[in-house]
């Protein structure tokens with residue numbers, strides 16, 4: 765469990781303000797019954813990232829279960845989704861890099877920088 769960098773904090777702030785439902789559903793998917801408490805922990809952290817050190821063990825549970833994983837090792841959808849053999853068609857390291865994460869959530873286009881760039885250059889070269 766680590767503290768969040770500014771790129772990840774920006775993504776969480778965006779989600780909290782624009783897509784709180786996504787956070788709540790994610791928390792519930794992780795088995796959290798009181799997902800409003802997850803939102804509370806997130807608000808507390810976004811108010812001041814230094815608050816991380818003051819989290820109670822119950823709050824840390826929400827953080828480790830439903831907040832950190834939301835913006836950590838987020839899988840890239842790749843160029844064409846999952847390949848027939850089940851492997852990823854991602855041209856990068858199969859995860860969305862922190863710098864691309866905000867764009868990915870905003871555009872609901874869950875791809876890493878490399879896949880986004882490759883697809884755009886493919887369209888440029890094949891028109």
Ligand SMILES: [Zn+2]
Pocket residue numbers: 840841842843853854855856857858859875876877878879880
């Ligand atoms: Zn990718």
